[in-house]
Amino acid sequence: MSNFKSLKGKLLIAEPSILNDNSFNRTIILITEHTKNNAVGFILNRPLNYLLSDLIPEISNDFTIYQGGPVEQDNLYFIHRVGDLIPDSIEIGNGIYWGGNFESLKFSLQSDLISNNDIRFFLGYSGWSKHQLDREIHSKSWFVSENDHENILSINDETIWREKLLQKGGNYKLWANAPSDIQQN
Template structure:
């Protein structure tokens, strides 16, 4: 299937089956930046064993930290829907990237403490980055399916199993691959 969509800020990149890349195998990446200099985004479905509660005191629940990509894996990043967070960058509609971490922590705690209806933020270790033209080459090579806004998938609600569900929804050969092991040669 020839890719028709071009990536842009706010696009989702869905890895095609058997791309042969350990980190990006069965990945859904949300692009927070895409321009002539390159691209930046976060893998949304690579949950770690770490929890947001390990980084933010007095936070209830068990919100998994996600491995956002292979770049700067020792740095913490976050996506959220807090529209009044100082320093946050609007990506699409009501999804923001970054901002003042102290204010973010307080907003996160407050929403939980008072049971305020808000989509749960996502915290990431590392990010996914591409140099100038690199992502376009990967798309041309058939590595990614590009889904442009408006999105049916909410980036803040993507979980580990979402890639498989998306492949099943695409149907055809994609549905077959969704039910296969990551490495069919080991089957």
């Protein structure tokens, strides 16, 4: 595959055809790393019933924790827009960063330097081995979209998947209005 093109910074939109896949049904994933050997991303629209203070009691912020994906769900990850406050962050694109120095993060949170729209926390991540993501896109499990949001961290969890389908148009408009449990239709 000499024509490798990295999807880093782009969005993966779950195709309606994977409605029966509970891990990824109606998900939007931000790709944070994509090399010839692997890909990593985080589900942006799967809030969990945890707050940051539930997981890290010394941080009193009530930021929602999201399910990042099925891999390493006991690990906390974060993407953010404050790379200047958190050294060792990896720039993804569009002013979004991944990870960084955890002590700096804790200090910035405790000092109220980071707002809810600047950061999103995840338990677990979504990962793909060499060529796996390419195969899944080719088999119509996902379609790729530009991250054309001014701030992807402030998207509406409830409506983003539908919005992306409507934006793609065509037959996707029909699926955008389908009930989440297709058997209720």
